[in-house]
Amino acid sequence: MTGRIRTRAASQDEGSPGGTGLPSRGLRFLLARRPVLLRLVAWSVLETGQTFLIGYGPARALDEGFLRGRADVGLIWLAVTGLGVLVGAYGTARVYAAVAALVEPLRDRLVERVVSRGVRTGDPGSLSGLTQQVEIARDTFAGLVMVSRSFVFTAAGALAGLFALAPPLLLVVGPPLVAGVALFAATLRPLARRQERFLVTDEALAGELGAVCPGLRDITATGAEAHIAAGTGERVEAELRAARALAHWSVLRVASLAVGGQLPIVLLLAAAPWLLAHGVTTGALVGALAYVTQSLLPALRNLVHGLGTSGSRLTVVLRRLARTDPGEAAEKPEPIAPGATEGTPPAFSLTSATFAYGPASAPVVQDLDLALPAGSHLAVVGPSGAGKSTLTALVAGLLTPDRGTITVGGHPVPGPEAAAARVLIPQEAYVFDATLAENLAYLRPDPVPEEELLAAAEAVGLAPLADRLGGLDARVDPAALSAGERQLVALTRAYLAEAPLALLDEATCHLDPETEERAERAFAARPGGTLVVVAHRISSARRAGRVLVMDGRSTAYGDHEELLRTSELYRDLVGSWAPGPSRRRSEPALPLRDADRVDAVAGPGLAGDGGHVVAHGPVGQVQASGYLRDGGSLGREG
Numbered sequence: 001m002t003g004r005i006r007t008r009a010a011s012q013d014e015g016s017p018g019g020t021g022l023p024s025r026g027l028r029f030l031l032a033r034r035p036v037l038l039r040l041v042a043w044s045v046l047e048t049g050q051t052f053l054i055g056y057g058p059a060r061a062l063d064e065g066f067l068r069g070r071a072d073v074g075l076i077w078l079a080v081t082g083l084g085v086l087v088g089a090y091g092t093a094r095v096y097a098a099v100a101a102l103v104e105p106l107r108d109r110l111v112e113r114v115v116s117r118g119v120r121t122g123d124p125g126s127l128s129g130l131t132q133q134v135e136i137a138r139d140t141f142a143g144l145v146m147v148s149r150s151f152v153f154t155a156a157g158a159l160a161g162l163f164a165l166a167p168p169l170l171l172v173v174g175p176p177l178v179a180g181v182a183l184f185a186a187t188l189r190p191l192a193r194r195q196e197r198f199l200v201t202d203e204a205l206a207g208e209l210g211a212v213c214p215g216l217r218d219i220t221a222t223g224a225e226a227h228i229a230a231g232t233g234e235r236v237e238a239e240l241r242a243a244r245a246l247a248h249w250s251v252l253r254v255a256s257l258a259v260g261g262q263l264p265i266v267l268l269l270a271a272a273p274w275l276l277a278h279g280v281t282t283g284a285l286v287g288a289l290a291y292v293t294q295s296l297l298p299a300l301r302n303l304v305h306g307l308g309t310s311g312s313r314l315t316v317v318l319r320r321l322a323r324t325d326p327g328e329a330a331e332k333p334e335p336i337a338p339g340a341t342e343g344t345p346p347a348f349s350l351t352s353a354t355f356a357y358g359p360a361s362a363p364v365v366q367d368l369d370l371a372l373p374a375g376s377h378l379a380v381v382g383p384s385g386a387g388k389s390t391l392t393a394l395v396a397g398l399l400t401p402d403r404g405t406i407t408v409g410g411h412p413v414p415g416p417e418a419a420a421a422r423v424l425i426p427q428e429a430y431v432f433d434a435t436l437a438e439n440l441a442y443l444r445p446d447p448v449p450e451e452e453l454l455a456a457a458e459a460v461g462l463a464p465l466a467d468r469l470g471g472l473d474a475r476v477d478p479a480a481l482s483a484g485e486r487q488l489v490a491l492t493r494a495y496l497a498e499a500p501l502a503l504l505d506e507a508t509c510h511l512d513p514e515t516e517e518r519a520e521r522a523f524a525a526r527p528g529g530t531l532v533v534v535a536h537r538i539s540s541a542r543r544a545g546r547v548l549v550m551d552g553r554s555t556a557y558g559d560h561e562e563l564l565r566t567s568e569l570y571r572d573l574v575g576s577w578a579p580g581p582s583r584r585r586s587e588p589a590l591p592l593r594d595a596d597r598v599d600a601v602a603g604p605g606l607a608g609d610g611g612h613v614v615a616h617g618p619v620g621q622v623q624a625s626g627y628l629r630d631g632g633s634l635g636r637e638g
Helices: 002-015 022-031 034-068 071-121 126-165 168-221 225-270 272-277 282-321 388-396 416-420 436-440 450-460 463-469 483-496 513-524 538-543 560-566 568-577
Strands: 348-355 365-372 377-381 403-408 422-425 501-505 530-534 546-550 555-558
Touching: 022 071, 034 071, 034 126, 034 282, 071 126, 126 168, 126 282, 168 225, 168 272, 168 282, 225 272, 225 282, 272 282, 348 388, 365 388, 377 388, 377 538, 388 403, 388 422, 388 501, 388 530, 388 546, 416 422, 422 483, 436 450, 436 483, 450 463, 450 483, 450 513, 463 483, 483 501, 483 513, 501 513, 513 530, 513 538, 538 568, 546 560, 546 568, 555 560, 560 568
Parallel strands: 377 530, 377 546, 422 501, 501 530
Antiparallel strands: 348 365, 348 403, 546 555
């Protein structure tokens, strides 16, 4: 089990900078797939036989057959050459399968990284990374593997054929080929840098035009044409300079192709009299020309154009996809001791926070001031539409307040430091198709010891499910788990996360009361941890040290006993939650039209004031009569 977790963490390191460059990470990626590389080499060697025979066969057909008047021998050598082409074609077909086995894991790693960044930090570039950049990296990597492999094995087969025909031929073909490849290799790094600079300037120009074009009317109205034109002109000039620098270095690619692929043809023709006078046969000379024109020149051309253009593009895309996440780059907050207040920033704070879901909508949260000390346990309660889920989304940085400020651990929200300091568990738990250990360790950047996984599962209440599934190495089928089981997996994953602030947005609504209590107590007891629970049972509020009551028009804040004395709404909620003599215990409502699973409807037997709220399903309970009036600012009740 530990080995499987370590493998996954290592793969994440491949995609993270970690202080190493792309070449070293690429080497680790390839070394981890030695069997695929060996398969690729084996089929490439078979393909090389075709390259060897394409020059050697016609040379022997001429020298031993047609030039000696033995047409049958010449035809036999040509037939052998044709058979070699067929065998090489079979090897080429098998090469594609090996390349796919090498390329698809890279794509999977990049997709995992892009999605992970998007989920953790809300990176706006994640969609582009997933839909375009990952596919560019995948296709380009596959092309580079093909052209690089083809050049290496084609050159090996051709040079072996030249040596077999006549060693002096190597003296004519070898030096310019080596010089051309060396010149091309020297341009790769500068070309990649200029390619990236060009892309950066192009993106900057596109962003400038994206801001300028929609505001042309305002620019004209305010007389700012000259100022805007000057700024845009600078962007255009920067892109022009980058394009020229890229073009200058691209010329060297053409030079390397001329030196390595076309100069040998000229030298062979020029040196033909000397070669023939020193024992090189006519057939060998024709075979050498075939090697250069039919094998070396096409392979070098593919290498120069493929690795020169696509290689630079792949370097740029991989560097962007593998860049340090803002949340990873940020220094994580030090653990906060429970109850510490002096000199310690609050777990989170809201100052005059206001949020509405549209310009014409009434604010769901308005002018809310709240500071929760680190190490606290807070329950958020209230009727449907009161803004409970909105509050957790604001604190998590998934929503941005229209006015006011929010901090987490002293860091502004939204922001990478704040994102690294909190973990949000929604009602609909996400479980992916992998082992149970991989699901639990997903939010940890480093391998998690098996003992820690087992301890977390025991603390949260996942241990019985883990045993039933077959242990931590068992494969998890999300569709085979119930909603409550998926919530237990997600809760344990969040429990293992290093973020000190845990936000449970009805994340236990599918659990029975006993399991819910166990999970909440485990989170509340985390060293340095702060727990916020959007409660759907009164027991959650009783367990919390502090309770925030929200109803869309006012708020109340205090402990359970204090709110029973001072908040009429809280007393109504407690009364509607408390089980009567012949009534069932409170159950979560169905996830229908609103985030809190409760809708304002008229029900039979209810008073006709239009303010009652009932839950769908057989819960037999009524919530918070008369506290769903629109409007009003959030103040302090009582």
